Every structure is written in C-alpha cells, then in structure tokens.
Amino acid sequence: MRDRIRTDGGGRRGKVERLLEEYELAELGNELERAWTATDPDERASLRDLATRFNERLLEAVLRDAGDAVLEGEIENTYYLLTDDAVSSGDRRRAERRLERQGIDIDALRSDFVSYQAIRTYLKEHRGVEQETDEVNRRQKAVETVRRLRTRLVTVAEDRLESLQSAGEISLGESRIILDLRVVCEDCGTQQSFTTLIEEGGCECAT
Known part of the structure; x- marks a missing residue:
C-alpha cells in the first residue's frame, strides 16, 4: 500500500x-x-x-x-x-x-x-470555477424541466387509461398518448412548440 x-x-x-x-x-x-x-x-x-x-x-x-x-x-x-x-x-x-x-x-x-x-x-x-448560469443554460434547464414533467404526465395518463380499461369502464384499442405543448403569441400570432420557442430564443416579436 x-x-x-x-x-x-x-x-x-x-x-x-x-x-x-x-x-x-x-x-x-x-x-x-x-x-x-x-x-x-x-x-x-x-x-x-x-x-x-x-x-x-x-x-x-x-x-x-x-x-x-x-x-x-x-x-x-x-x-x-x-x-x-x-x-x-x-x-x-x-x-x-x-x-x-x-x-x-x-x-x-x-x-x-x-x-x-x-x-x-x-x-x-x-480552482476558482463556478457552474455556468448564463442565459443558454437557463433555457436548457427550462426545457429539461418541462420535458421531465411532460414525460411524467404521459406516464400518469397511460396508467389511468390502463386502469380504467382493466376495470371495464372504457373501451380502447391499441393507443398512444400524444402531448403537444405549444405556445401562441397573441401579439405576432406565432405558434411554436414550447421547446422550439425556448431554443430559438422567442417568437417573431423578438426579430
């Protein structure tokens, strides 16, 4: 040793x-x-x-x-x-x-x-270093947070559907859940997915 x-x-x-x-x-x-x-x-x-x-x-x-x-x-x-x-x-x-x-x-x-x-x-x-807290990282964190929540919501919805179907309360064939989270700007009329809006830095109002 x-x-x-x-x-x-x-x-x-x-x-x-x-x-x-x-x-x-x-x-x-x-x-x-x-x-x-x-x-x-x-x-x-x-x-x-x-x-x-x-x-x-x-x-x-x-x-x-x-x-x-x-x-x-x-x-x-x-x-x-x-x-x-x-x-x-x-x-x-x-x-x-x-x-x-x-x-x-x-x-x-x-x-x-x-x-x-x-x-x-x-x-x-x-070493004199800090974790980056710049604008890009804040946007990345926002996307990751919402993505995790969306995944959780889809999982919960799938579990509920399966439970209701097993109990005979609903009839449902082969299915999948699609969760489309979109943001609509009332000023410029831009409609984008939440992720796209964050990654591109905003709507057409910002251009």
Whole structure:
C-alpha cells in the first residue's frame, strides 16, 4: 500500500487538493472541473456525484497499490458496501475483511473519503470555477424541466387509461398518448412548440 505523507500541520491545502497529490490523481481534478461546469445538462454532474466519483477513484488507487486485479464494477460495488446506509452490517463487514486481508487500513481509507462540501470548496476556492448560469443554460434547464414533467404526465395518463380499461369502464384499442405543448403569441400570432420557442430564443416579436 502506498506510503502517504501527511502535511496537515504545514500548508493550507484543502483535503481534496492534498489527496489528489498523495494519490497521484492530478488529472482527476481537471475531470471534476469539466464535469461540474459542463454546459450540456446531460453531461453536468452534481457535487454529490463528483464526491462519489472522487472516492471511487481513491478506492481504485488503493486497491491497485495493494496488488489487487480490479474487475469491472468492483470499485463501485465495494464503495457501495463500505458507505451506503442500506447495506447490512454483515455485508459491510465482509467487504471490510476482504480489504483488510489485502493490507488496506479501512479507517485510513474512510478518513480519506470526501464529502460533497469538500468537492465544492475545492472547485470554487482552489480552482476558482463556478457552474455556468448564463442565459443558454437557463433555457436548457427550462426545457429539461418541462420535458421531465411532460414525460411524467404521459406516464400518469397511460396508467389511468390502463386502469380504467382493466376495470371495464372504457373501451380502447391499441393507443398512444400524444402531448403537444405549444405556445401562441397573441401579439405576432406565432405558434411554436414550447421547446422550439425556448431554443430559438422567442417568437417573431423578438426579430
């Protein structure tokens, strides 16, 4: 297992910065920044997700240093067993014993796991970055929010139709629900889908 040099009493480095150096994971810092500041909502990661990613990479480094052949999915599963509240004490203890047999100090490993607050401090104070809050991102968020609500509404409607049909209260052949959300401007008469209106930045009044 790697010999890690503690510098707690020396400099003013934050925990995440220190661990990136100790575990030789410098590129992970860039990865965290890219994931947090991504302009595409589908690619952007939350601070909690980034904390999990960071901790799993630390765990992977520890396992590799211990000479363990890391199998696909093993890191995620081991981290889950060590940290998730839903895991039984028996399953957690078995995971801990397996790591201990490889010479891994469980207490030291857990103390190196970071919280999402630590990730936020690292990104904002050490790297000096913020999540984008510009106009484009606000529009993207609006589209995604309405899209999720529309999907939920269609699902609820389908469930209700199926329930009524099963109860014999309505008769319905093969069907599908179409939810057409449109915006009509009373001033210029433009009629567009909600998504198109947002993505194009408005109606003809804006041209």
